[in-house]
Amino acid sequence: MVERIMNGGGRFQDDGRTLADFVDEVVVVCPRCSDRALVRPLEDPAADPRSRWSLLRRVTCGHCGYVREQTKPTMSIGAPHDPYFSLPLWLTVDADGRTVWAFNAEHVDYLLQCVSATLRVRAPDPDRHRPQTLMERLPSWMLAASSRDRMTKALRALATRAAHDQTVN
Numbered sequence: 001m002v003e004r005i006m007n008g009g010g011r012f013q014d015d016g017r018t019l020a021d022f023v024d025e026v027v028v029v030c031p032r033c034s035d036r037a038l039v040r041p042l043e044d045p046a047a048d049p050r051s052r053w054s055l056l057r058r059v060t061c062g063h064c065g066y067v068r069e070q071t072k073p074t075m076s077i078g079a080p081h082d083p084y085f086s087l088p089l090w091l092t093v094d095a096d097g098r099t100v101w102a103f104n105a106e107h108v109d110y111l112l113q114c115v116s117a118t119l120r121v122r123a124p125d126p127d128r129h130r131p132q133t134l135m136e137r138l139p140s141w142m143l144a145a146s147s148r149d150r151m152t153k154a155l156r157a158l159a160t161r162a163a164h165d166q167t168v169n
């Protein structure tokens with residue numbers, strides 16, 4: 001898999017995951033010490049996957065001890081900040097003058113595989129009722145063949161950073 005990504009190209013099979021599948025742990029910049037902090041649900045999202053987005057969140061920083069909890073469910077997505085506290089995301093990278101962002105290491109890996117592929121296969125939708133997948137919602141500038149090399153390089157750098165974070169935590 002790594003070999004294939006290093007060489008570029010390959011095939012990406014959309015497995016039907018949406019952005020909601022990556023929201024259980026969001027890595028952010030701590031508002032107090034600017035180190036790496038985590039936004040997680042207060043309750044187990046596995047108990048009711050439909051409520052994944054709407055569960056109240058807590059942000060915690062293992063470096064300075066910062067903790068904040070939501071008291072009301074509010075959420076906004078689409079910008080390089082977390083959907084709950086609007087803190088800047090930790091995993092962002094500049095590519096072609098635009099900001100590519102990810103919630104966590106798994107999200108980076110998904111984007112890297114999707115962006116670097118030369119063939120992308122859509123997820124099946126037999127009854128046309130499934131939600132739009134993450135791949136289907138990615139902007140065209142990320143998926144254009146002309147920017148593949150630059151996007152792949154930027155995301156590979158982001159993946160290296162995310163992997164390093166997990167070793168130092």
Ligand SMILES: [Zn+2]
Pocket residue numbers: 030031032033034035037061062063064065066
């Ligand atoms: Zn902190």
